[in-house]
Amino acid sequence: MTSMNDTGIQRGNRLLIVEDSRAVARLLAERVETLPGIEPVLAGSLAEAEARLAQGAQDFFLAVLDLNLPDAPDGEVVERVLAHGLPALVLTAGVSDDERDRLLDLGIVDYVNKGNLTEIEHVIATVERIHRNRRIGVLVVDDSTSARAYLRTLLGRYGYRTLEARDGQEALDLLASGTGPIHLVLCDQHMPGMDGITLISRIRRHFSRTELCIIGMSNHGSGILSARQLKAGANDFITRPFLEEEFFVRVNQNVALLELLQEMRENANRDPLTRLYNRRYLADAGETVYQAARREGRGLAVILLDLDHFKQINDRFGHSGGDKVLVNVADCLMARARRSDILVRYGGEEFCLLAQDVDEKGALGLAEALREAVGGLELRLDGEPLALTTSVGVNTHPGTCLEAMLEAADEALYRAKTSGRNRVVQAGGETVG
Numbered sequence: 001m002t003s004m005n006d007t008g009i010q011r012g013n014r015l016l017i018v019e020d021s022r023a024v025a026r027l028l029a030e031r032v033e034t035l036p037g038i039e040p041v042l043a044g045s046l047a048e049a050e051a052r053l054a055q056g057a058q059d060f061f062l063a064v065l066d067l068n069l070p071d072a073p074d075g076e077v078v079e080r081v082l083a084h085g086l087p088a089l090v091l092t093a094g095v096s097d098d099e100r101d102r103l104l105d106l107g108i109v110d111y112v113n114k115g116n117l118t119e120i121e122h123v124i125a126t127v128e129r130i131h132r133n134r135r136i137g138v139l140v141v142d143d144s145t146s147a148r149a150y151l152r153t154l155l156g157r158y159g160y161r162t163l164e165a166r167d168g169q170e171a172l173d174l175l176a177s178g179t180g181p182i183h184l185v186l187c188d189q190h191m192p193g194m195d196g197i198t199l200i201s202r203i204r205r206h207f208s209r210t211e212l213c214i215i216g217m218s219n220h221g222s223g224i225l226s227a228r229q230l231k232a233g234a235n236d237f238i239t240r241p242f243l244e245e246e247f248f249v250r251v252n253q254n255v256a257l258l259e260l261l262q263e264m265r266e267n268a269n270r271d272p273l274t275r276l277y278n279r280r281y282l283a284d285a286g287e288t289v290y291q292a293a294r295r296e297g298r299g300l301a302v303i304l305l306d307l308d309h310f311k312q313i314n315d316r317f318g319h320s321g322g323d324k325v326l327v328n329v330a331d332c333l334m335a336r337a338r339r340s341d342i343l344v345r346y347g348g349e350e351f352c353l354l355a356q357d358v359d360e361k362g363a364l365g366l367a368e369a370l371r372e373a374v375g376g377l378e379l380r381l382d383g384e385p386l387a388l389t390t391s392v393g394v395n396t397h398p399g400t401c402l403e404a405m406l407e408a409a410d411e412a413l414y415r416a417k418t419s420g421r422n423r424v425v426q427a428g429g430e431t432v433g
């Protein structure tokens with residue numbers, strides 16, 4: 001198995017813009033400044049660009065280069081920048097086919113006609129893509145060493161992190177190990193042991209289209225294979241030999257679509273006010289956690305918290321005041337939850353924590369700590385200090401299903417409310433605090 005194969009350089013968030021036209025440089029810099037986390041650095045000449053790079057080439061993740069500079073009229077800047085291992089996007093005022101081929105052969109990311117404003121948007125989209133790609137893992141599965149090396153070089157040009165596997169089994173092992181993370185699999189068809197179609201269908205047994213995308217690769221003339229790869233679960237295919245530009249368009253579009261799907265899924269699972277997970281997420285992810293805990297005989301606790309007399313806060317400070325309190329409580333609970341806990345906004349002013357690997361004593365201790373933490377929040381609304389308390393229901397009895405666990409915790413919470421509020425009550429048990 002071959003390990004992570006990016007250049008190993010931790011690149012920074014700076015974008016080098018080498019452009020002698022002040023108007024174009026300013027236009028680019030202003031657009032780049034709207035992108036979160038990217039810092040544009042301007043240079044008006046080759047000498048200035050080299051000075052910037054000498055201060056720390058690794059601070060930059062990409063360079064946007066004007067081909068004609070006062071001290072480098074014939075595109076000399078391209079090779080100088082590429083020598084630093086920095087991906088380069090070239091701005092031209094129109095190039096001949098020969099010149100374009102020469103630039104692509106040098107290994108630039110792309111070339112763009114800077115005279116055209118819509119092309120400037122393409123530059124911005126590419127800058128954003130490459131910046132994000134540092135977090136995108138691509139697994140290349142191919143038995144040919146040279147094919148893997150070629151794909152790794154291409155992917156590196158766009159800033160992707162690349163992993164390699166020599167055959168289907170290595171690929172499955174790598175995916176199962178959780179190394180990565182891996183967002184895209186580029187998969188050759190003809191490999192010893194397991195062919196591409198078999199590998200694709202085996203990957204799809206474990207990874208949905210919202211988890212990773214797959215692009216199958218087959219040789220020119222293999223006709224029906226691409227259709228079979230798609231039917232097996234590939235999102236797309238590339239016929240070899242391919243034009244590098246087509247390769248990048250397909251890879252980038254598939255990754256962008258995956259990100260969009262993941263963002264939509266994330267939003268569907270989150271409460272928009274507090275950004276905590278929502279009840280729908282608890283039903284999905286909680287069920288998996290519940291089943292695993294039952295199977296492995298591990299302790300599980302449901303802790304339901306409901307803020308006391310919350311209606312009065314809304315009545316006094318308005319809905320927006322109430323919202324601020326909910327956000328503060330959510331942050332407070334989040335700060336105390338462990339990574340393995342599932343914390344959700346369960347209802348209006350109700351929160352649920354599903355805690356793993358916890359026994360009865362631990363769960364009651366945690367519930368009490370959460371009650372105290374909410375009670376200890378120093379909140380002010382309209383300049384007035386606000387005392388907040390919460391009632392808590394706890395259940396550590398596994399019951400027959402997660403739903404039953406939640407119902408029993410809810411019943412305990414009801415008893416906490418009716419017995420005076422600001423206390424923890426255990427399902428089937430006594431008041432704790």
Ligand SMILES: Nc1nc2c(ncn2[C@@H]2O[C@H](COP(=O)(O)OP(=O)(O)OP(=O)(O)O)[C@@H](O)[C@H]2O)c(=O)[nH]1
Pocket residue numbers: 273306307308309310311312314318319320321322323326347348349417421
């Ligand atoms: N500001 C705000 N209020 C909400 C939200 N969701 C629910 N609420 C309010 O939360 C209040 C809940 O009131 P009740 O169910 O009567 O409970 P309570 O006043 O907390 O009283 P007890 O639970 O019995 O202690 C209602 O006034 C809801 O309008 C929200 O997203 N934002």
